[in-house]
Amino acid sequence: MQSLQELLNEHPFFEGLDESTVSMLVGCAQNVHFRPGEYLFHEGEAADRFFVVRRGRVALDVHVPGRGKAVIDTVDDGDVVGWSWLVPPYHWFFDARAVQEVSAVAVDASCLRTKCDEDPSLGYAMMQRVAQVMYHRLQSARVRLLDLYGADRVG
Amino acid sequence: MSAEVTAPRPEVLRTDALVPRPFRVTETHRETYDTVTLELESLDGEGLAFAPGQFTMLGAFGIGEVPISISGNPARPDRLVHTIRDVGGVTRSLCEAQPGDVLTVRGPYGEGWGVSAAVGGDVVIVAGGIGLAPLRPAVLEVVEARRQYERVHVLYGARTADDVLFGVDLATWASDADVDVAVTVDRAPTSWPGRVGLVTDLIPRAAFDPARTLALVCGPELMMRYVAAELVDRGLPPERVRLSMERNMRCGVGLCGHCQLREFLICVDGPVFSLAEMLPLMGVREL
Numbered sequence: 143m144q145s146l147q148e149l150l151n152e153h154p155f156f157e158g159l160d161e162s163t164v165s166m167l168v169g170c171a172q173n174v175h176f177r178p179g180e181y182l183f184h185e186g187e188a189a190d191r192f193f194v195v196r197r198g199r200v201a202l203d204v205h206v207p208g209r210g211k212a213v214i215d216t217v218d219d220g221d222v223v224g225w226s227w228l229v230p231p232y233h234w235f236f237d238a239r240a241v242q243e244v245s246a247v248a249v250d251a252s253c254l255r256t257k258c259d260e261d262p263s264l265g266y267a268m269m270q271r272v273a274q275v276m277y278h279r280l281q282s283a284r285v286r287l288l289d290l291y292g293a294d295r296v297g
Numbered sequence: 298m299s300a301e302v303t304a305p306r307p308e309v310l311r312t313d314a315l316v317p318r319p320f321r322v323t324e325t326h327r328e329t330y331d332t333v334t335l336e337l338e339s340l341d342g343e344g345l346a347f348a349p350g351q352f353t354m355l356g357a358f359g360i361g362e363v364p365i366s367i368s369g370n371p372a373r374p375d376r377l378v379h380t381i382r383d384v385g386g387v388t389r390s391l392c393e394a395q396p397g398d399v400l401t402v403r404g405p406y407g408e409g410w411g412v413s414a415a416v417g418g419d420v421v422i423v424a425g426g427i428g429l430a431p432l433r434p435a436v437l438e439v440v441e442a443r444r445q446y447e448r449v450h451v452l453y454g455a456r457t458a459d460d461v462l463f464g465v466d467l468a469t470w471a472s473d474a475d476v477d478v479a480v481t482v483d484r485a486p487t488s489w490p491g492r493v494g495l496v497t498d499l500i501p502r503a504a505f506d507p508a509r510t511l512a513l514v515c516g517p518e519l520m521m522r523y524v525a526a527e528l529v530d531r532g533l534p535p536e537r538v539r540l541s542m543e544r545n546m547r548c549g550v551g552l553c554g555h556c557q558l559r560e561f562l563i564c565v566d567g568p569v570f571s572l573a574e575m576l577p578l579m580g581v582r583e584l
Contacts, residue, residue, distance in 0.1 A: 290516075
């Protein structure tokens with residue numbers, strides 16, 4: 143069985159971090175598993191950790207009154223779920239649901255925030271990685287807003 | 298003063314190039330709420346040989362004609378297949394055609410995907426929305442000669458799960474032909490077990506050797522721009538990325554100029570171009 147250190151070392155989100163930095167993060171991390179249909183978190187709850195997805199698929203759901211639940215994004219192995227842990231007031235904005243069997247490493251937010259405060263270079267490295275996730279999600283949402291696959295009335 | 302008239306492109310001046318042939322609808326399949334696939338056979342008994350990526354000018358008597366990509370199997374020239382989205386008067390009429398109805402066909406026209414350039418290497422096919430229809434013949438050609446290719450990826454983005462085209466084909470290619478098929482949709486109900494997100498998100502997950510890969514891309518132009526950028530980021534040379542461009546094609550044979558894209562006429566020089574040819578033009582707003 144792989145150690146937490148090995149799991150984090152080989153995850154793309156932590157690529158480029160040196161061994162000692164990763165071992166510092168291990169103190170904030172734990173292995174978690176979710177069965178299909180189980181929720182990693184719900185909208186409005188405290189964003190007290192984030193999830194480094196190692197295997198499986200997570201759907202980000204939102205309840206639309208009158209229309210039921212809709213999936214607005216999915217996160218697969220190699221990606222991370224959640225950035226609300228980094229931005230006050232630290233509350234989840236969506237639900238996160240395991241679509242398949244999910245194995246992940248949960249990183250305690252308060253523990254990590256403390257380490258980031260104590261070590262600005264770690265804070266910067268984490269911010270760079272989270273910013274990249276946010277950038278991709280924002281671009282994805284913007285392009286989908288254009289509804290490119292919708293029909294133009296032409297002929 | 299003597300003015301020399303430049304001769305039009307000789308290769309498009311076949312005497313029969315503008316003459317429509319009658320084809321009878323033999324079968325219809327409703328793909329989605331606004332998209333229909335028609336199977337047709339010619340009334341003269343001669344099939345219509347085509348290269349994947351080519352199109353015909355498909356017409357309804359008394360209504361008009363429109364350029365429609367061929368979506369059938371290139372190994373079956375006896376059966377012309379078109380997948381049509383209802384986006385206006387002519388396409389609505391075509392979508393409403395029933396078995397026994399006779400339509401007009403001119404073509405096939407244009408330059409195709411040139412799939413054989415991928416033999417011996419990897420193939421990455423990226424489609425968005427109705428863009429899977431012009432790519433279907435290319436996938437069928439690859440699947441038919443699967444052993445001649447290394448890794449084959451079909452990456453497909455659709456608006457919703459209900460808008461996914463050729464669902465049976467996608468499943469068959471994945472299960473029977475060792476093709477890596479990945480589908481993503483823009484939004485979905487919670488019953489959808491697949492991916493939700495952009496088709497570009499599928500590219501980093503596809504394993505291929507950029508130096509030995511041919512990429513074929515078809516979809517809305519903006520989507521193709523983003524996909525092309527992602528493929529080039531992965532190391533594909535622009536010459537090995539092919540795009541199917543769409544403009545207002547009318548004559549189909551390079552005479553009328555409606556589909557001009559600067560120095561190109563889409564109907565005869567394309568519709569398939571390399572990214573190297575299109576890259577300087579794709580960001581020009583006036584085009």
